[in-house]
Amino acid sequence: MTENERPSARIAIVEDDPMVRQYFQGIIAMEPGFQILGMAPDIASADALIDQSPDLFLLDIGLPDGLGYDLVPKIKQHAGSKALIISTFGDRETVVKAIMTGADGYLLKDSSPQVILDGIAATLDGGAPVSPAAAIYLLGFLRADPEPIGIVSPESRLSQRETELLQAFARGESYKQAARTLGISPHTVGTHVKSIYRKLEVNSRSEAIREAFRSGQV
Structure with missing residues (x-):
């Protein structure tokens, strides 16, 4: 199978703000190799998406009924599904907690569209993209010599x-x-x-x- 014949990566978005969901949808539409499998505004609605085993989830953290990274362990039960956090929260506690739950990467919402697309591609390819501001906290955590x-x-x-x-x-x-x-x-x-x-x-x-x-x- 050639690269052009390769099936598109199926992406699910969990985000409560409809304008942000639309924004992410527009960014993902820029890449022919990506397709939106579905979108959910909260944790409860995300269960139906998880059951469809998307290739990748874009997860917001501050959701109406909980924290987005709490979905990560459930997502990881489906072989091949990856979780990329994309949030406005960039504080040390949130970044570390998200990575420790098993998230595959952590980007901030103010990242450029190209950075978001590159982050999605890197995550699908087995990478672990982390925004520079978030990486500072993560590295500080790793260097704390616990x-x-x-x-x-x-x-x-x-x-x-x-x-x-x-x-x-x-x-x-x-x-x-x-x-x-x-x-x-x-x-x-x-x-x-x-x-x-x-x-x-x-x-x-x-x-x-x-x-x-x-x-x-x-």
């Missing part, structure tokens, strides 16, 4: 380079960007990622960041 939880076995301990790579991903860097940052090849990045996933017994970057923090390794 007390380790339990004993890390030698088989699960990350190398210094693997820890640096997770920090690069937390800033929202792609494989190529992380390779440039660390002065290594994209192929070597891929090798490190496989090692990280194996050691931490995870399957995504957000899970790796969360597990590395939980075990006190970053």
Whole structure:
């Protein structure tokens, strides 16, 4: 199947403001490879969308009946579904909480349309886009040197380079960007990622960041 024949990515939007929903809908319509599966104004209405297993959810946080990131664990029960937070909230507590629930990325609503499209594409491609303002809080959280939880076995301990790579991903860097940052090849990045996933017994970057923090390794 060629790139042109590849099916469009199915995207669901959970956002209570109708004008913002319309805005996101317009942005997504700019990309031929994306299509809107459906939209919901609150958590209760999102359940019907989750059951359809979209490729990606755009999640607002401040919803009338709860917090958008509380949907993430339920979304993750559907294989292949990803969750990208896009919110006006950029405070430390909210950013960290969203990532710790398993969100695949965190963008602020004042991001440009192109940044939002790039963030959607990166998330679908397995990346973890994070707005610079949100990345500051996330990196501060990772560098806080928390007390380790339990004993890390030698088989699960990350190398210094693997820890640096997770920090690069937390800033929202792609494989190529992380390779440039660390002065290594994209192929070597891929090798490190496989090692990280194996050691931490995870399957995504957000899970790796969360597990590395939980075990006190970053």
